[in-house]
Amino acid sequence: ETGVTQTPRHLVMGMTNKKSLKCEQHLGHNAMYWYKQSAKKPLELMFVYSLEERVENNSVPSRFSPECPNSSHLFLHLHTLQPEDSALYLCASSQDPGGAEAYEQYFGPGTRLTVT
Amino acid sequence: KQEVTQIPAALSVPEGENLVLNCSFTDSAIYNLQWFRQDPGKGLTSLLLIQSSQREQTSGRLNASLDKSSGRSTLYIAASQPGDSATYLCAVANDYKLSFGAGTTVTVRA
Numbered sequence: 001e002t003g004v005t006q007t008p009r010h011l012v013m014g015m016t017n018k019k020s021l022k023c024e025q026h027l028g029h030n031a032m033y034w035y036k037q038s039a040k041k042p043l044e045l046m047f048v049y050s051l052e053e054r055v056e057n058n059s060v061p062s063r064f065s066p067e068c069p070n071s072s073h074l075f076l077h078l079h080t081l082q083p084e085d086s087a088l089y090l091c092a093s094s095q096d097p098g099g100a101e102a103y104e105q106y107f108g109p110g111t112r113l114t115v116t
Numbered sequence: 117k118q119e120v121t122q123i124p125a126a127l128s129v130p131e132g133e134n135l136v137l138n139c140s141f142t143d144s145a146i147y148n149l150q151w152f153r154q155d156p157g158k159g160l161t162s163l164l165l166i167q168s169s170q171r172e173q174t175s176g177r178l179n180a181s182l183d184k185s186s187g188r189s190t191l192y193i194a195a196s197q198p199g200d201s202a203t204y205l206c207a208v209a210n211d212y213k214l215s216f217g218a219g220t221t222v223t224v225r226a
Contacts, residue, residue: 055212090159110157110158
């Protein structure tokens with residue numbers, strides 16, 4: 001596997017379900033990101049992890065819970081979601097954001113989430 | 117808060133024509149600017165990254181310019197092909213945060 005991978009690619013869940021999205025990067029990076037892309041809206045940054053510590057929580061509701069067990073893996077745990085949470089969820093990675101030259105982000109293919 | 121605007125929202129051209137996509141941003145204190153391509157329902161593919169100290173970057177038929185002081189970037193795609201049909205996103209980095217525009221959806225007609 002190369003680059004950034006995400007599983008599952010598609011997920012349909014009811015509002016009372018609990019599910020998790022998984023992201024894995026094979027680029028030797030140590031920063032990882034979750035983004036949400038809703039229809040007709042720009043990508044929105046949700047969470048940032050640098051060296052396995054959360055450095056950004058962009059006012060995301062608590063029904064989204066991220067987890068970063070190591071620098072290669074990132075999870076997004078979902079529970080009691082709403083239909084408006086249906087979107088494409090994208091994971092990205094980069095070198096540790098500690099210098100001006102290190103911010104190029106590489107994206108995974110995304111998980112298309114539908115909440116019914 | 118950084119605001120990124122892309123104009124036009126959609127563009128349709130015949131094959132072979134050159135494409136010009138515009139991006140503007142409100143906060144010029146950026147670290148870099150990235151142009152991405154997104155195919156329907158897919159993730160983002162990075163096309164070009166311009167560091168704040170650079171004025172342009174080139175890759176094959178793609179050329180991106182950056183005028184940081186005026187808060188503008190332009191992506192040029194020469195001799196467009198049907199395979200260039202996609203949505204093109206501009207993103208600017210202020211520290212580790214990327215702020216995205218809404219994208220320009222390009223259709224190249226054969």
